[in-house]
Amino acid sequence: MSLLRSPSKEPLWKDEFSVFTSDERYVTRRQFTKFLTLASLGMFVGNLWILVKAYFTRTPSLPSVVVAEVGEIPVRGVKLFTYPTPQDHCILIRTGEEEYVAFSQKCTHLSCAVYFSAKEERLECPCHQGFFSVKDGSVLQGPPPRPLPRITLERDGARLLAVGVS
Amino acid sequence: MHGYEFYVDPSRCIGCQSCVKACEECDTHRGTSMVNFDFIDRGGTTASAAYVCWHCEEPTCAMACPTDAIKKGDDGIVQSSLKPRCIGCSNCVLACPFGIPKIFPEYEQMMKCDMCYDRTSVGKRPMCATVCPSQALSYVRPEEIAGRREKPTNVFQFGNQKIVTRVHMMVPAETDSVSLDVLDYMWEESYVAFAQPQ
């Protein structure tokens, strides 16, 4: 308690039990109960507000970023990129002539970087043998608990754009 | 009340005790008077004096109270003891240098003048100062007191304790504080308790 006091020449008891009502820190039960009630009420109202706001608000859209040119990588080739921020590493795979998929590279187990195994045609995590499907990022084997987040791609002429994370 | 001050001038008191009678007509301690009225020495003189609580800035009674029952509000009024806390120990009675607080055994509580709080807090004047026919107790603006021959002071010296009060005492014009100890009038700067033996 004494750590929180502003510096004072008076002994502690004088400050605690001041004769001046303006300095009084004694809180009555009634005052405290009132405070609790009001705080609860406040929090309830706050939550209601958040709920209402969330209901009426769209999720914000993520930016579209150019990832690669069409034909830049060979079939069963891989390009690494970052989306939406430079810290989010992602992997683009050309699974067919005209088919491209992109996923977040962070393994959902312990965030190791996954790589594409062309031989097995799957995404593999080298740390704990976690395997993901290259079609939808679902877990094929191993400790990862959730599928890999998929990067939504859009083709804009000769360019491939990453537009969202699902 | 804003702009109004309380002035006590015992030399104007005529002993009618109107203040004593009017005090018990207020709403805070109805039926009991809180004015300290005194015939100084009726055998020798008709001089009398009436006093109210001086509402000191640092009230000795409040500081001596062991249960923190006496409070002084932001308006400068020292209230009677809080009923849930007062234990009737008489510390305040003994501590007050003016002898104002009184213990009421039937209520087990100290009560004293609270400057008619029910009146002054809503812009009315205290009962005693309103009715006093000689204005020995007055509650007026400082400009009105300026016309008197005496001048107000609110500084008292009780030995080592300097007390500044909210209520003013009228004293001769050259006086700036009320000292009741010979020491304050002595020339020596330090006081030697006993004469040193030869």
Add this chain to the structure above:
Amino acid sequence: MAEPSISLKSLVERFGPHPAYTPPGGWQDESRNPAERLVKTHCCFCGQQCGIQLKVRGNQVIGFEPWEEFPFNHGMLCPKGVKRYMQGGHPDRLLDPLMRAPQGFRVSSWDEALDFTTRRLREIQEKHGKDSVAIYGGASLISEKSYLLGKFARVALGTRHIDYNGRLCMVSAAAAYKLAFGVDRSPFPWSDIPKAQVVLVAGANVAECAPITTDYLWRCRDAGGKLIIVDPRMTPICRNADIYLPVRPGTDLALYMGLLHVILRDGLEHRDFISAYTSGFEEVAESARAWDPRTVAEKTGVPPESIERTARLFAKAERAIVLHSRGVEHQSKGVENCSALINLCLATGNIGREGAGCAMITGQGNGQGGREHGQKCDQLPGQRSISDPEARAHMAKVWGIAPDEIPQAGYSAVEIMEAIHRGEIKALLSACFNPLVSLPDAKFTKEALEKLEFFGVVDFFLSETAHHADVVLAGSLQEEEEGTGCTAEGRVIHIQKAVDPPGNAKGDSWIYCELAKRLGKGKYFPYASTKEIYDELREASRGGHADYFGITYEKIDEKMGVFWPCPSLDHPGTPRLFEDGRSFHLDGKHHFVVTEWRDSGDPVSSEFPIYLTTGRVVSQYLSGTQTRRIGGLLEQYPNPRLEIHPRLAAQYEIKDGDWVAVATRRSEITLQAMVVKTIRPDTVFIPYHWPGGRSANRLTHRTLDPRSKIPEYKVSACQLRLADGPPDWALSSPEHPFEPRKAKPDARLRILR
């Protein structure tokens, strides 16, 4: 009538005085049942007539609130004013008319009581003549009722004997001022007092009898004024006196002649003023010749140097005021004393301008109004004389009767009692008067009352005098009827009606109108309200000195009081008189009045060597009928004490608190001594507010001032003796000593724990 039918003790047990300590319902009642309205009115007690507001709930007065806007007192009050509201709802209040019965009194109906009264009055008048009936009025009655009583006596009863308790108060001053100025009123408003440079207060215990005047005197001193006090006692006002003159009781005249002597000797008189505005100076100057300071000192006991100093201080001041009260007026030379004081002011030019003048301090609530509108034995409304043919003609017109139907002057108050005693007056109808306590020589009064064939009383409490009544008509308190009064300053004020009379009590004015009706004179008393009486009063006073014609209730409320004379509705009133230098005499001059020395009527002798003087205390009012019923006021000063100087006390081995028997040529009472240095060593003092064995008036004598007929209360001769023990009244008699109550908590006070 004969003696009361039951013992005094039983009467007191039944009817009081019982002290009331709390408002009706207790102290906490107001917070549960708050007041509904505030009524701005005036105090019911002394002549200062302080403004006050009464808290009213329903039909009851439950408290008070200061009225700070009223310009005379700015909210200030004395303890009597603070506590007066406790008369409302008092257990001793008479709620029904009473008739004498073997068990004391029995409740009766109004018809029975009023019919009985009128029957008896008529019978006695038929048998013994119109003048065998007398009326007593009082100076606490509003002017409307004073007027009504005067008219009742002369028109309804046709008796010449009507007088009032103001005979014991203001008549010396009234006579002196009429002789000097032709009019009887304070010549200046109280607001002039702080403007004076010197104030001489003679025979006035201002602090205890007119407390609010204290503030005016202190403000005069704040402005540099000097205060001179003349009194055998050092009363609280002497605290700040510059000169104190302890005059021997009864010797005031010598003192004021001495002051005049010094002023004339040193050439300090205001020659121009005297020659321009006054007449009769030469004779007065001649009469002052014999009063040199040494002679005066021997007569009065005041040192010659003090006399010189006072005279010079007074005369050299540009503006000087003299205030005087019963101390100089309650003497057989009461008129002379006032005349001598007026002479001093005239000689120094102190009249008719701001801050200067000579004024009486009227003591009773409506002492001024009550001495103007015909309640006096020699007076008609408007301060007219009953013997003046013009006045009689005017009144006869207003009243609708023939001028010769108005009786001539009758007996004054004490003379009425003497006439009753010798059997000349057989019936008495009294209101607002307690003569058994307030007239001198109480034993004589008691004997007289017991001889009355009929005695009717109108009152709201059963006073000691009313114990002797045949019929008691339950009347009204001051707050129960609307009307006007006139204050000590000459300011006409408005008394508001706050509540109706409780129970079956009725307004006093209704009672007198009913009596008049039953006497067959109802057509002269057609009033439905006091306001109608007031309108007739205005008409009646019109053209007289005390001209109220231009004063209406609305005007009073608007201007916070109007000073008379106010001859027309647009006239603003006259706060200060004589500003044009003219008096109200036909010659317009102020008259110097010659005064001659006489000894007092009860001189000291070897058998009765000590002067006895009587007076008042601040917590009680007049005969105490009202204030002895208020607990808080009784606590302040419960029983009369004998004030005695230590030197005199030592001669008799009297210590403070001892029981002392005080005897005069009339009677003896025993009181506790109060040994104080604040009184002359040859004088003792007793306050007179108590009855029976505590009554100072058992000791006083019936010498009257020959012109004013005021009794000489202030000068008696007495002897002292250490009593063997407490008297009857202090032991087991009905007038038991008042025990201050032990503080008891109100059981209904809820204490939060």
